[in-house]
Amino acid sequence: MKILIFGDVVGRPGRVAVLERVQDLREQHEVDLVLLNAENVAGGFGVTPPIADGLLRAGVDVMTSGNHIFDKQEVIPYIAAQPRLLRPANYPPDTPGKGVWIGEARGGVRVAVVNLIGRVFMGAADDPFRAADAALRSIPEDVRVRVVDMHAEATSEKSAMGWYLDGRVSAVVGTHTHVQTADERVLPGGTAYLTDVGMTGSYDGVIGMDAQDVIARFTSVTMRRAGHSSGDVRICAALVEVDDGTGRARSISRLSLPHES
Numbered sequence: 665m666k667i668l669i670f671g672d673v674v675g676r677p678g679r680v681a682v683l684e685r686v687q688d689l690r691e692q693h694e695v696d697l698v699l700l701n702a703e704n705v706a707g708g709f710g711v712t713p714p715i716a717d718g719l720l721r722a723g724v725d726v727m728t729s730g731n732h733i734f735d736k737q738e739v740i741p742y743i744a745a746q747p748r749l750l751r752p753a754n755y756p757p758d759t760p761g762k763g764v765w766i767g768e769a770r771g772g773v774r775v776a777v778v779n780l781i782g783r784v785f786m787g788a789a790d791d792p793f794r795a796a797d798a799a800l801r802s803i804p805e806d807v808r809v810r811v812v813d814m815h816a817e818a819t820s821e822k823s824a825m826g827w828y829l830d831g832r833v834s835a836v837v838g839t840h841t842h843v844q845t846a847d848e849r850v851l852p853g854g855t856a857y858l859t860d861v862g863m864t865g866s867y868d869g870v871i872g873m874d875a876q877d878v879i880a881r882f883t884s885v886t887m888r889r890a891g892h893s894s895g896d897v898r899i900c901a902a903l904v905e906v907d908d909g910t911g912r913a914r915s916i917s918r919l920s921l922p923h924e925s
């Protein structure tokens with residue numbers, strides 16, 4: 665089976681690009697499952713219920729997230745009732761929502777998606793490695809296709825997670841930096857790995873946000889929240905081919921596509 669994974673989708677430019685292209689990409693690459701990190705879809709910060717519903721209707725199957733998941737408070741009741749929107753599994757146990765989704769891909773193959781968040785240069789969270797072990801224990805043995813979104817800043821922490829889970833999951837992909845890395849490979853145990861899938865959104869700014877706003881934040885103390893930029897929209901994603909029977913990855917490739925509405 666084939667799994668298409670969008671990294672951080674930022675603001676309206678990123679969202680519109682996904683809405684306009686996801687069906688084409690599904691057909692073109694014969695995709696069975698579409699994942700997307702939704703933590704930045706609402707203006708760059710958080711996700712709202714109508715936006716999440718729109719992405720699910722458009723052909724996204726499961727959304728992961730990270731440190732911005734609760735920026736829009738209206739997501740709290742939504743995530744508690746919507747299993748296709750995940751938050752990091754290593755958040756405190758009573759956090760609304762879940763960090764693992766188990767369900768069926770389009771072709772009927774059962775799959776699991778796990779969302780983790782890193783701790784290096786990030787906010788406080790429980791140990792993602794032990795949380796990964798617990799998440800895997802919660803997945804039935806016959807669910808062989810397992811994908812992990814490791815939302816983290818540090819390359820080393822993401823790479824360590826790839827090796828830690830090698831042979832136990834089909835793929836470990838990183839998100840959060842918004843910059844696609846060129847280190848895709850299948851590790852010896854059969855786990856596809858990519859340090860960061862990269863951003864879908866506007867590249868005419870600083871990781872999706874208005875350059876002048878971000879410069880102002882670095883050069884002054886009067887904090888203001890940056891707006892998203894809007895030009896030079898690109899779609900970044902990873903395409904992973906997995907053997908349904910064993911759950912081992914056959915290949916992983918990167919997509920980086922210009923998008924014009």
Ligand code: FE2
Nearest residue numbers: 730731732840
């Ligand atoms: Fe993030």
